[in-house]
Structures are given as structure tokens and as C-alpha cells.
Amino acid sequence: MQKGTYLRNGPGLWHIEDYNFRHLFDGYATLVKLQFENGRLIAGHRQIESEAYKAARKNKKVCFREFSEVPKYENFMAYVGDIAKLFSGASLTDNANTGVVKLGDGRVVCLTETQKGSLVIDPNSLETLGRLEYSDSLGGLIHSAHPIVTDAEFLTLLPDLVNPGYLVVRMEPGTNERKVIGRVNCRNGPAPGWVHSFPVTEHYVVVPEMPLRYCAQNLLRAEPTPLYKFEWHPESKAFLHVMCKASGKIVASVEVPLFVTFHFINAYEEEDEDGRVTAIIADCCEHNADATILDQLRLQNLRSFNGNDDLLPDARVGRFTIPLDGSPYGKLESALEPDEHGRGMDMCSINPTKLGKKYRYAYACGAQRPCHFPNTLTKLDLVKKKAKNWHEAGAVPSEPFFVARPGATEEDDGVVISLISEKNGNGYALLLDGSTFEEIARAKLPYGLPYGLHGCWVPKE
Numbered sequence: 001m002q003k004g005t006y007l008r009n010g011p012g013l014w015h016i017e018d019y020n021f022r023h024l025f026d027g028y029a030t031l032v033k034l035q036f037e038n039g040r041l042i043a044g045h046r047q048i049e050s051e052a053y054k055a056a057r058k059n060k061k062v063c064f065r066e067f068s069e070v071p072k073y074e075n076f077m078a079y080v081g082d083i084a085k086l087f088s089g090a091s092l093t094d095n096a097n098t099g100v101v102k103l104g105d106g107r108v109v110c111l112t113e114t115q116k117g118s119l120v121i122d123p124n125s126l127e128t129l130g131r132l133e134y135s136d137s138l139g140g141l142i143h144s145a146h147p148i149v150t151d152a153e154f155l156t157l158l159p160d161l162v163n164p165g166y167l168v169v170r171m172e173p174g175t176n177e178r179k180v181i182g183r184v185n186c187r188n189g190p191a192p193g194w195v196h197s198f199p200v201t202e203h204y205v206v207v208p209e210m211p212l213r214y215c216a217q218n219l220l221r222a223e224p225t226p227l228y229k230f231e232w233h234p235e236s237k238a239f240l241h242v243m244c245k246a247s248g249k250i251v252a253s254v255e256v257p258l259f260v261t262f263h264f265i266n267a268y269e270e271e272d273e274d275g276r277v278t279a280i281i282a283d284c285c286e287h288n289a290d291a292t293i294l295d296q297l298r299l300q301n302l303r304s305f306n307g308n309d310d311l312l313p314d315a316r317v318g319r320f321t322i323p324l325d326g327s328p329y330g331k332l333e334s335a336l337e338p339d340e341h342g343r344g345m346d347m348c349s350i351n352p353t354k355l356g357k358k359y360r361y362a363y364a365c366g367a368q369r370p371c372h373f374p375n376t377l378t379k380l381d382l383v384k385k386k387a388k389n390w391h392e393a394g395a396v397p398s399e400p401f402f403v404a405r406p407g408a409t410e411e412d413d414g415v416v417i418s419l420i421s422e423k424n425g426n427g428y429a430l431l432l433d434g435s436t437f438e439e440i441a442r443a444k445l446p447y448g449l450p451y452g453l454h455g456c457w458v459p460k461e
């Protein structure tokens, strides 16, 4: 195993004093590290010291607007004051509990949906070093929780809730300044669709316009709605827009069947025999156009599995085909039979050298039913349309994260790292062979860790 550190972020602390949070996404961020060195594994974990977390600890209550939790107001005037602060972003959380990325300049940043929740951390000590302050004046309060990060750039989307649309922006390593590549205006609907993630190809950025849309009114509410800060607008339809990375021009904007996704897996350019790009293929973990998955992630629901009820809604690998010949419609199909992976599908990773390129393999969490949460690790072969599944009774694995073997030439030559929560509350780190998907090693942790979301690999220089 190459020397380096696997970092995993995620909501990990779901209560303050005796007040329990409502939703998986409300938890205060817990960072986990698995440091691989000379055949040994050193593990550690630490809370991210966001303003929101520190204020909650100090005041013994929620002080910022989280995913579904809002501060409890003493009186009406306090509520009005908080609403006023909402517009400047001051009352929004900076609880960076979603992902962690290593920028081209070496900085390691934890992220969430709010721009202020971009926090720089030390990958060794897991200490919170401070906020990544964007030095541009692009404004806005939110962004995609999953920027596309390579050694050369950081690309993200800034949804515009006032004039529904998205800015596509790029930041160079060593700077804090995002520059606009271009803008996409929404084709429809009262607000932009939620952009938790988006895909890119070698030359294009794909901007999704989901019928699950941000909702400013829901942002103001004290009590959550079934779709929290979002709203389902099937009448507004669904679109995918394709922007040229070099020029910012929109080369395609197609209507597609209604869809719901948190996570795009990858995208690439499809060429004809003469090497002309004819279409863009974009894959995602697609929840059968059913937004109720968001509410299924309530903690009460996640903690109440009795071993029998099959409560996890079906999901699949949704494959979009976006024609580049000016046709108005794109296609959405299942990339493989969803039963191959138990009709559960989320938390995906690929070999990063395949980003934006034609690829064959993806790793994700699937389902062995009955279950109420994805409970398998699955290796997807998108050419053979087959999946190979790893499962252990009662265990919940986190995102399988692929790390290529240095010098590898095969796409799946590497290891897959996941942290497993066992039925009895204990946990272990699991390494699977990226090619055979057989277990290489497991390391028992001295204590159980909370479920977590997304990771990254920081190689040792």
C-alpha cells in the first residue's frame, strides 16, 4: 500500500446536551483519518471546529441554521433578527460536514453546501486551521458541496436563487479567487435545482437542473417541511445544460426525464468513427425521480431498523445521453439492471484518472434487502453491466473510496477503502482489491465511529 492518508468527512455528532437532532445531514462534522505508513495503519478522528460547532458547545444549543435544525428563538424579535441575518448569510451554518478535498496547492478543505462552510484542515492533526475565504466578489451564499478538484483546478457551481440560474466558476491552485467561466439560466421553475454535485467531461461542464429545487420560503421556516430547504416541482421539468469549459458557451441544453440524484458518478464525450463528439454521457446515482429519499435520511428512521422491513427506496445508475446535434431531448436509462446491486445506489467513487473520460468501473454502496440504508459495497462494471457485491450481515459500510496503485495501467488496479460500522457498534477499516473486489485486509478500530460520507486521499510526499 502506498504511503498516505485517507480522510473521511461526515456529520458525526447529532446532539447538543440532551437535545437530539433530526436529520443525518444536521450532524456536526467529524473527520476521520486512516494513515498508511510502513505496513501500519494509524487511525484518528476529531471534530471540525466550525463556528457553528463551537457556538453550539459554548451556548449549549444550536446557534446557526443547519440542514434541518434552526436556532430556537426566545421571542418573535429574535426570529426577525435571525431572518435579517439570513440574507447576509450570517445565520447560516459553516458546519463543513459533507466532503473533504485536497487542492492542487496542497491545502485540504472540508466542504458543505454553504460557501462559508469551506474550512481548511491539517490532514495530520485534523486540526481546523481556518476558513477558506473566497477573495472574489461573486457573492452568493451556497455552492455545490462537491466541487470537481484536480491538481490543476477547482470547479464549482454557484446557484443564483434570485435570477434562477447557475454560475460555473473556476479557481486556480494557490489562489482563493474564483473566476466565472459562464452562466446558465434555468429553463424553467421558480428556483434553480439543487446541485449537490455535477459532472464534467474533458471539455465540458454539465449543469443539472433537477425538479428538486431550492426554496427560499423553506429557508425562512422554523419547522422543516418534508423536503426541508427544497421543493419538488415536476411541472418545471428537468434539464441538463452543457457548457464549454474554455469558452463558457452553452453547446447543448436538453430536457430529460424527471430525476433525483445527490451524486453524479462521471461523464464523458462519446465520439463517432471520425473522432467527432456526438453526445455526452453522464452517470449518476438516481433515485427513480423520487425525492422522498431525503426524508428517509431522518435519524429516527435510520435508527429504527428491525431487520425485516425493506424501507430503502429503489435507486439505480442513471445514464444520461445528451445529444450534441441540437436535438431538444436527452435520454435517461439504467446503465445496468438495478437488481445487480440490490436496487440501492449511492456514495460512488471512480479511478480519478478517469475523471471526464470514458470509463468502465465505479464503486458505490448498494443494498442487500431487506434494509433501510445502503448496506453493501459494490463494484460496477458498466461495460459488462455486472456488479460484484460485498456484504456483512448487520454492517453499514461508508463510501468505497478507490485509490490507484502508483504506476497502475489498468483502471481497477488499486485498493478500495471503506469504514465499516458493525451491528454491535464496533467498527473496522476495510481494504478491498479494486480488481477482484476481494478483501485484502481489515483493521479493527478501538471504538466505533459514526457513519460518514465522503473521503479523499492525501499521498505522502
Ligand SMILES: CC(=O)/C=C/C=C(C)/C=C/C1=C(C)CCCC1(C)C
Residues within 6 Å of the ligand: 011, 024, 025, 065, 066, 067, 092, 093, 097, 098, 112, 113, 114, 142, 145, 219, 229, 453
Ligand atoms: C451532509 C450533507 O450532505 C449536507 C447537506 C447539507 C445541506 C443540503 C445544506 C443545505 C442548506 C443549508 C444548511 C442552509 C442554506 C440552504 C441550503 C444550501 C439548502
Ligand SMILES: CC(/C=C/C=O)=C\C=C\C=O
Residues within 6 Å of the ligand: 098, 262, 293, 315, 344, 345, 346, 347, 373, 374, 453
Ligand atoms: C447517504 C446518502 C444516500 C443514501 C441513499 O441511498 C446520501 C448522502 C448524501 C450526501 O452526501
Ligand SMILES: [Fe+2]
Residues within 6 Å of the ligand: 098, 145, 146, 196, 262, 263, 453, 454
Ligand atoms: Fe455528497
